[in-house]
Amino acid sequence: MIDLATKVRFLSDARSYPHAASFVVARQTHMSWVFLTEDRVYKLKKPVRYPFLDFSTLDRRRFFCEEELRLNKRLATNTYCSVVPLRCTHDGRLNLGGQGRTVDWLVEMKRLPRADLLDIRLREGVVTEADIRKVGELMAEFYSAAPPEIEDGNLYLESLIREQTVTRAILGQPRLGVSEAALPVLDVADERFTQLTPRIQARIEAGRIVEGHGDLRPEHVYIGTPMQVIDCLEFDRSLRIIDPYDEVNYLGLECAMLGAGWVRPVLLDLLEAHLGGRPDDEVLAFYGSFRMLLRARLCLAHLLDRVAREPSRWSRLALSYIGAAKEEFSFPSRPVRKLNHSHAGA
Structure with a gap:
């Protein structure tokens, strides 16, 4: 069982990303962890259940990642890229989009310049x-x-x-x-x-x-x-x-x-x-x-x-x-x- 803290540590390391990343900034919200590199943003939903939402299972997190991608394509087609599996190999190594069993899902986005929000x-x-x-x-x-x-x-x-x-x-x-x-x-x-x-x-x-x-x-x-x-x-x-x-x-x-x-x-x-x-x-x-x-x-x-x-x-x-x-x-x-x-x- 790969816990949330282990996933956050992995995703906070710039070496974890398939594209070149020299830094990662990790930010926490009520519902998610967000990881920012130079030109990409990855959102990991927390395995939480509140009266107003349920991300408690892997299947539900995948569903809502896919919903997030689908819905945001309506008004931000150029920004929302894909849903990416976080996987674990037989020897316990995590990777993004590679081999192994899927242990979570992330939404991948292009990073927009904050100054233009x-x-x-x-x-x-x-x-x-x-x-x-x-x-x-x-x-x-x-x-x-x-x-x-x-x-x-x-x-x-x-x-x-x-x-x-x-x-x-x-x-x-x-x-x-x-x-x-x-x-x-x-x-x-x-x-x-x-x-x-x-x-x-x-x-x-x-x-x-x-x-x-x-x-x-x-x-x-x-x-x-x-x-x-x-x-x-x-x-x-x-x-x-x-x-x-x-x-x-x-x-x-x-x-x-x-x-x-x-x-x-x-x-x-x-x-x-x-x-x-x-x-x-x-x-x-x-x-x-x-x-x-x-x-x-x-x-x-x-x-x-x-x-x-x-x-x-x-x-x-x-x-x-x-x-x-x-x-x-x-x-x-x-x-x-x-x-x-x-x-x-x-």
């Missing part, structure tokens, strides 16, 4: 409106080509209900230090959700829901050449069944968290020009608040690890997201504002 460009103030319009065009064409999810459209509504319930359960824990700020916002979000459910259901019945990216954040948008969107959410299809306006609105909000509030209206207007059927401002405000509260919850999930890394950072970031969720509703009772179209630095 949207989050980095936004922090450096070097994003133009033309860049954002290209992102909007790419996503609008992607959604336009996607078949409407009418039969499976209720997965979207079910995931909103499920995720909001989990978000309340986590943000409401006093020991995590944000419940006083979060609970009033959650109360308003739940009330608005109840009011708006018939409108969301009508969007499902009208064929407005598609299978999207599932995790559309600035750090997943590459604005080099060719423009690509990477790191699609592969482990739960129901989380990819989404209203395109929800997904693009979320990207705009994450850009606003980086100081670029002008991005969101540009993206939404482009999407409307391509797809039509824009939701009213109350629905968009709920979508935004839901996503910001979800992001706050995901920040706090780091505090639930056995060893919490940078706890003060995650608490501070969670409170920022809760503040953004509150702002979406012009909290507590002011009317929802129209999104403005002014921006700076474009």
Whole structure:
């Protein structure tokens, strides 16, 4: 039995790779180990099981590696290369893609220049409106080509209900230090959700829901050449069944968290020009608040690890997201504002 630590040690050694590599940088996430060489990235899924995913068996890890490759080929064809077996010979030596029994699977990708990821460009103030319009065009064409999810459209509504319930359960824990700020916002979000459910259901019945990216954040948008969107959410299809306006609105909000509030209206207007059927401002405000509260919850999930890394950072970031969720509703009772179209630095 080859344990995870042995695999990580092997993959952290530059000599392990079939192509020339002079260094390897290993990074750990909740779900994976990622190994970066000069021009390649290899992702090894951890053998973990959570309520929201199951990578606990070799067959499941292979399946989700293949899903990751298939799904990301939609928006990042040039970056996602293959699924590579990690094998062990009869004398216990590990190798990538060679002989022996398969002990794990990795996704192989080309390494993109980090400087051209949207989050980095936004922090450096070097994003133009033309860049954002290209992102909007790419996503609008992607959604336009996607078949409407009418039969499976209720997965979207079910995931909103499920995720909001989990978000309340986590943000409401006093020991995590944000419940006083979060609970009033959650109360308003739940009330608005109840009011708006018939409108969301009508969007499902009208064929407005598609299978999207599932995790559309600035750090997943590459604005080099060719423009690509990477790191699609592969482990739960129901989380990819989404209203395109929800997904693009979320990207705009994450850009606003980086100081670029002008991005969101540009993206939404482009999407409307391509797809039509824009939701009213109350629905968009709920979508935004839901996503910001979800992001706050995901920040706090780091505090639930056995060893919490940078706890003060995650608490501070969670409170920022809760503040953004509150702002979406012009909290507590002011009317929802129209999104403005002014921006700076474009």
